[in-house]
Amino acid sequence: MKEFISVSPLTLLEKSSQKGLGSGNLGVLIARAGVGKTACLIHIAFDRIINGAKLVHISLDEPPDKVISYYDVILHDLVKVLEMQEECEVRDLVDRNRLILAYLNQSFSMKRLVANLSNLRENMGFSPDALIVDGLDFQTSPRTIFEQFKEIAGSFETEVWFSALSHRHITETNARGIPHPCHDVDDLFSIIIEMQPKASGISLRLLKDHDHPTISGASVNLDPGTFLVME
Numbered sequence: 001m002k003e004f005i006s007v008s009p010l011t012l013l014e015k016s017s018q019k020g021l022g023s024g025n026l027g028v029l030i031a032r033a034g035v036g037k038t039a040c041l042i043h044i045a046f047d048r049i050i051n052g053a054k055l056v057h058i059s060l061d062e063p064p065d066k067v068i069s070y071y072d073v074i075l076h077d078l079v080k081v082l083e084m085q086e087e088c089e090v091r092d093l094v095d096r097n098r099l100i101l102a103y104l105n106q107s108f109s110m111k112r113l114v115a116n117l118s119n120l121r122e123n124m125g126f127s128p129d130a131l132i133v134d135g136l137d138f139q140t141s142p143r144t145i146f147e148q149f150k151e152i153a154g155s156f157e158t159e160v161w162f163s164a165l166s167h168r169h170i171t172e173t174n175a176r177g178i179p180h181p182c183h184d185v186d187d188l189f190s191i192i193i194e195m196q197p198k199a200s201g202i203s204l205r206l207l208k209d210h211d212h213p214t215i216s217g218a219s220v221n222l223d224p225g226t227f228l229v230m231e
Contacts, residue, residue, distance in 0.1 A: 003082040007228040008047040009040055012193065012204050012220045017212040021159040021191050023129070025210075026150055028162040030182055031195035036202065037163035039227050040195060041132050042074050044161055049097050050090070053129035056120070058113070059102045060135030067100050067134075074227075081226050099126060110148045117156055131160045138164040138181035146188045178207055201230055 013020050021027040031037045045055050059067050071094065079087045101116055103109075120126040133149070153160045164181055174183040178192060186192060192208035198221070206218035221230045
């Protein structure tokens with residue numbers, strides 16, 4: 001398992017001021033379609049789980065079996081590429097410490113999410129240290145949605161990771177260097193990471209580091225096939 005931690009996309013946050021996102025905070029990956037936001041989110045999920053966290057994956061556009069298949073495929077590739085010896089151990093760890101909440105056909109609401117998280121904590125004894133939110137449309141979601149997620153992060157003592165879809169033809173960027181579609185809500189996020197395809201792979205660049213100035217050159221390159229950090 002140590003093999004994965006050393007090449008996880010979250011090694012980028014070793015260059016951040018707090019070495020991570022942290023309880024009560026929101027983080028987001030920004031990328032165009034097809035770059036690999038969901039794959040990178042699942043890598044973040046593996047990183048957090050392997051480091052001892054309990055996690056809830058919230059899917060707004062895929063059923064649970066599809067989400068599980070994503071995890072299975074990526075884990076299979078990780079085991080093969082890293083020649084991991086603890087495949088069964090890792091799979092058991094993921095199964096024990098990851099739950100999936102799927103809200104299909106526009107069934108998602110913040111009230112329903114709070115009720116589900118409360119039920120997990122009070123009736124199942126499952127208090128997540130991290131939430132993964134995949135499929136939320138930043139372009140159409142009102143600011144109040146992210147304010148409510150910020151409240152959830154605080155009240156449930158968890159960190160929340162999102163993915164945001166950017167567009168090649170929309171080049172709007174705010175005064176702090178944060179691009180569309182996060183330019184109007186960046187104050188609510190503690191970590192903002194931009195994913196960009198490069199000739200040599202996929203670049204992860206830290207655009208916001210809590211309340212600290214972003215370190216120049218705070219970036220890592222990922223292998224486009226495995227989404228693991230390349231030396």
